[in-house]
Amino acid sequence: MEQVLALISKRSPVIASIFVLLTTVFLLSRYFGSDVYEQIPLVGKELGNAEKRRKAYLDHAQDIYQKGYSRFKNRVFRLTGTDGDRIVLPRHLVDEVKDLPDDYISINKAFEKMNEEKYIKFGQNPDHGVFLVHVIRADLTRNLNRINPQLAAEAAFSVINELPPCDCDDWTPVVIYEKLLRIVAIVSGRIFLGPELCREEAWLHHAIHFTVDVFRAITKLKQWHPLLRPIGQYFIPELRGVAEHRRKAQEFLKPVILQRREMMRQGGPLPDDMLQWMLNKAEESNVGDNGMSEMLLGLSLAAIHTTTMTTTLALYDLVVRPDLVQEIREEIKSVLAANNGVISLHALYDMKLLDSLLKESQRTNVSSLVRFVRHVDKPVTLSDGTHLPAGAIIESPHKVILNDPERYSNPETFDPYRFMNLRTGNTADPLNYNNKEQYQFVTVTKDFMAFGYGRHACPGRFFAANEIKLILSRLLVEYDIKMPENITERYANITSGLDEMPDTTKEIMMRRVKSDEG
Numbered sequence: 001m002e003q004v005l006a007l008i009s010k011r012s013p014v015i016a017s018i019f020v021l022l023t024t025v026f027l028l029s030r031y032f033g034s035d036v037y038e039q040i041p042l043v044g045k046e047l048g049n050a051e052k053r054r055k056a057y058l059d060h061a062q063d064i065y066q067k068g069y070s071r072f073k074n075r076v077f078r079l080t081g082t083d084g085d086r087i088v089l090p091r092h093l094v095d096e097v098k099d100l101p102d103d104y105i106s107i108n109k110a111f112e113k114m115n116e117e118k119y120i121k122f123g124q125n126p127d128h129g130v131f132l133v134h135v136i137r138a139d140l141t142r143n144l145n146r147i148n149p150q151l152a153a154e155a156a157f158s159v160i161n162e163l164p165p166c167d168c169d170d171w172t173p174v175v176i177y178e179k180l181l182r183i184v185a186i187v188s189g190r191i192f193l194g195p196e197l198c199r200e201e202a203w204l205h206h207a208i209h210f211t212v213d214v215f216r217a218i219t220k221l222k223q224w225h226p227l228l229r230p231i232g233q234y235f236i237p238e239l240r241g242v243a244e245h246r247r248k249a250q251e252f253l254k255p256v257i258l259q260r261r262e263m264m265r266q267g268g269p270l271p272d273d274m275l276q277w278m279l280n281k282a283e284e285s286n287v288g289d290n291g292m293s294e295m296l297l298g299l300s301l302a303a304i305h306t307t308t309m310t311t312t313l314a315l316y317d318l319v320v321r322p323d324l325v326q327e328i329r330e331e332i333k334s335v336l337a338a339n340n341g342v343i344s345l346h347a348l349y350d351m352k353l354l355d356s357l358l359k360e361s362q363r364t365n366v367s368s369l370v371r372f373v374r375h376v377d378k379p380v381t382l383s384d385g386t387h388l389p390a391g392a393i394i395e396s397p398h399k400v401i402l403n404d405p406e407r408y409s410n411p412e413t414f415d416p417y418r419f420m421n422l423r424t425g426n427t428a429d430p431l432n433y434n435n436k437e438q439y440q441f442v443t444v445t446k447d448f449m450a451f452g453y454g455r456h457a458c459p460g461r462f463f464a465a466n467e468i469k470l471i472l473s474r475l476l477v478e479y480d481i482k483m484p485e486n487i488t489e490r491y492a493n494i495t496s497g498l499d500e501m502p503d504t505t506k507e508i509m510m511r512r513v514k515s516d517e518g
C-alpha cells in the first residue's frame, strides 16, 4: 500500500489524495455497514455489503421494500438506503410513534437528512418552520372560503395566458409539465404575495428555478456515497443555481417586505395574502425580514414542486382515457351549472369524480416510495420490544401499503372511480372506516399517506387540493386533450432511489374547445 501511495504521490498529489479518500470510504462503508441495529431483521442482506446494498437501493428500491413487506408485514424490518440503514415500521407502530413528542421523533432532522441540508443550505431556523405551519393552518386553510374566488380567478387567467393559443381547429403539442410549473407558481403566488407580484417574472423565474434546482441537486447528491458528497457537490451545477436563485429571490423580496412594513406603520388597509398574514404575526414570533424571505422561499419550495407533480401525474393518467376526460368534464359543467357558474368551495367538494381521480392517481404514482420519515432524536422502545436508537431514520413503506390487495382491491388496476365508490358506499369498504369521507383526496390515514401522517401531515394540502382542482377544471373546460399520434400507453414515471416522478419532457396534444361547446 505504502509503495503504491509513494508511486502515485510522486506523479500526482491530487491522485494520491483521491486514492486515500476512496480507501477511507471503502473502509468506513464496511464499518457503517455492520449491524448496528442487530435485533432488527435486515432485508437485502444477500445483495452484499452496505455499498452494494446502497447501489441496489438506487436501482430497485421498490423490490427491496416489497420483499421486506411480504416477509414482515406486521413487524419492523430494516434496509440500506442511500444514507445508511432505514427502519421500516408496520402501520400499528406508526400509530404508536406518531403521538410521541417532537424531541423524540423529529420531522425536521429527517427533512435535513433526506433533503441534503448540508449542501442545499435551506438555512431554515426550526422556529421558522413552526411559524410557517402555524400561519398556513391559522390563516391560509381557515380562510380558504374567502380566498377561493381569487384563486379561481387566477387559475382561469393563467391557464389561458400560459398555455399556447392552441387554435380550435388545430391540435398543438404542449410539454405540459413546464406549463403547469408556471401556472402553479402564479396561482400559488397570488395567495402568497398578492395579485401584482405573482406574475412578476423576476419573482417567478427564481421561485420556480430555485425549486427545480433544489430537487435536481438532491437527486444527484444521492447518487454519491454519503462520504463522497463533499466532493460530489462540486460536480453538481444545480447547487450553484440554488444559491444564485435564493440570492436573487431575496433581492426581489427585500423591498417588498420593507414596503409592507411601511404600510403597516401608516395604518391603512393591508393586503390579504400570506406575506401579510406572516408579517402580522412576525413581531410576536420574533421573525426578522431575512427570516421572512427565507420562509417565503421555503413556502414556494413546499408548494410548487409537489403541486405541479401531482397535477402532471393526474393529467398523464387522464389523457390516455378519453371517455374519462369527457365524464369529468361533464361533472365539472354540471357542478358549475348548479353553482351559478362559480367554482366555490362547495362546488369543488361536489366534484367527486375529479377528487377520486386525483386520489387514485396519488395511489398509483407515489412520488416517494415511503412516507412518515422521521429522525429518532432520543431512543425509544416500542410496545413490541423494538428498540429505536437515537440517530435512526424510521419510515412507513407507503407504496407497498397502497398496493396491498387487503387494503385496496385489485391494486394493479387504475380505477378512477375507486374512491368515489368507497365514499358513496357503492363498493364494500375493506378498511371498514366509520366515516367514508376518509376516502377524500385530502384525508390522511395510516393506509394512505400521500400527504404524510400525524401531527406533521402536510398543512398545505387543503390549499393544494383546491388549487389543483381549480387548474384542472379550468383546463378541461377550455381545452380538449389527447395523446400524440400513435402513442396509447400512459407516459412511464421515472424512478431513482425513493423517487417516482413524471417524465417532465413529455407532450400532450391540446386544442381550444370551440366556444359553443365551452
Ligand code: HEM
Pocket (backbone or CB within 6 Å): 107, 129, 132, 133, 136, 299, 302, 303, 304, 306, 307, 310, 371, 372, 373, 449, 450, 451, 452, 453, 454, 455, 456, 457, 458, 459, 460, 461, 463, 464
Ligand atoms: C399536492 C401537493 C402537496 C403534497 C403531495 C405535499 C406533501 C407533503 C408531505 C408528504 C409532507 C410531509 C408530511 C409528513 O411527513 O407527515 C408535507 C409537509 C409539509 N407541507 Fe406539503 N404537500 C403539498 C403541498 C403543500 C403546499 C401547497 C404547502 C403550502 C401552502 C405545503 C406545506 C407543507 C409544510 C409547511 C410541511 C411541513 C409540515 C411540518 O413540518 O409540520 N405543502 N407535505
